[in-house]
Amino acid sequence: MKKQDVLNRVLNSESSIFAKDDVVRLIEMVEMYDLTGKTVTVSDIGAAIESAMNVLSRNSYDIVDKSTAEFSLNGNEIELEEVDVDLDYIRETLEEHLMPLGEVDPNN
Numbered sequence: 001m002k003k004q005d006v007l008n009r010v011l012n013s014e015s016s017i018f019a020k021d022d023v024v025r026l027i028e029m030v031e032m033y034d035l036t037g038k039t040v041t042v043s044d045i046g047a048a049i050e051s052a053m054n055v056l057s058r059n060s061y062d063i064v065d066k067s068t069a070e071f072s073l074n075g076n077e078i079e080l081e082e083v084d085v086d087l088d089y090i091r092e093t094l095e096e097h098l099m100p101l102g103e104v105d106p107n108n
Contacts, residue, residue, distance in 0.1 A: 040101045052097035
């Protein structure tokens with residue numbers, strides 16, 4: 001059912017404990033928060049996450065901040081003691097793949 005159909009039904013119905021103006025205002029707010037004009041499904045989110053994970057796994061070298069790596073010598077072995085994760089890189093990759101789900105489609 002379209003928003004306008006709901007509004008027409010409310011305006012043409014008998015009053016209840018809620019004023020018609022209040023109901024109309026609520027319906028108007030619903031559309032105000034649905035700016036994309038599309039429905040994002042669980043499948044859409046899963047595909048976006050999968051796509052982001054593929055990028056991260058292909059570029060796993062970029063996930064760590066190599067400048068923070070700390071090593072130690074243990075006999076004739078070099079051990080990685082600590083290295084920070086590049087959270088900005090991960091955030092940017094996730095945003096790149098997830099944010100389009102909420103963007104307005106210019107064709108609608």
